[in-house]
Amino acid sequence: MPELPEVEVTRRGIAPHLEGRTIANTVVRHHGMRWPVPAGLARTLQGLTVRSVGRRGKYLLLECGAPVAASKPKAAKAQTAQAAEPGPDAAPAGWLILHLGMTGSLTIVGPDVAPGKHEHFDLTAGPATLRLNDPRRFGAVLWHAASEGPPEQHPLLAGLGVEPLTPAFTAELLFKATRGRKVSIKQALLAGDVVVGVGNIYASESLFRARIRPTTAAGRVSLARYQQLVPQIRAVLAEAIDKGGSTLRDFHANGQAGYFQLDYFAYDREGEPCKVCRTLIRRIVQGQRSTFYCPACQR
DNA sequence: CAATTTACCTGGGTGC
């Protein structure tokens, strides 16, 4: 499922259940994720507080650190005892890195909810248990200690492109980064080294909206066309996040936040009429992945 | 170097 919008909706869904809570227990039922879940992870996390739930690309980053000694309300504490205790700004112990792969999803469950077949990982903090379900196990559960540097230096994060929903993502950047590249624009979007978070669905959708043929070499796409594309990528991702966010209050109850989809213009519509011009949508394969486009609208 | 292929896994759908 998860492209950037699904991961972001998941982040928003789990954050209020975890932030500020101290980790009581961690259970690893299956170490065989994409990489082995670190042995001793439970011991590492035990007693740490989840300070924040962040995201970089499709990676979730739970910043964990020593708990704040006194548990007075933050505002009052900041006035009087700023330097006395390790506050939220104190150095973190590290980051729990989570990736959902192709089939991963996270839910919040209460105590005594029996784990299902593919529920490989639990993290209990306060009354909430964060539970990872991932049938295909392409996802990841990793630990990056603060002693190894900031999380952006982690090997999996170091080479990532810009966040598409920040001002750093511009047509000029996309244009410069793709000069000389012969790979198709669709595959360049997917690669993640220029911009992160655009997966197979939203690559097809944003190219449709920008009326760009997905097979065009990235290095031959003009600045003017990237100026069309960038706002469409932003829009399609933002719409998907909004749609997911609208079901967010169900996150705790049914745990299936992230299972939402826009009404696609191109994706998964092979042989169906284009919603703009009625020409039949085509499916092609690029880099072993399906691409959908309208041969009339996209040139 | 960049581009392409392979590999990691399970499950659902299709056609015989």
Add this chain to the structure above:
DNA sequence: TGCACCCAGGTAAATT
């Protein structure tokens, strides 16, 4: 009902 086969939203690692 069984079985072989194809396909699936990600992406690092190996190969060309």
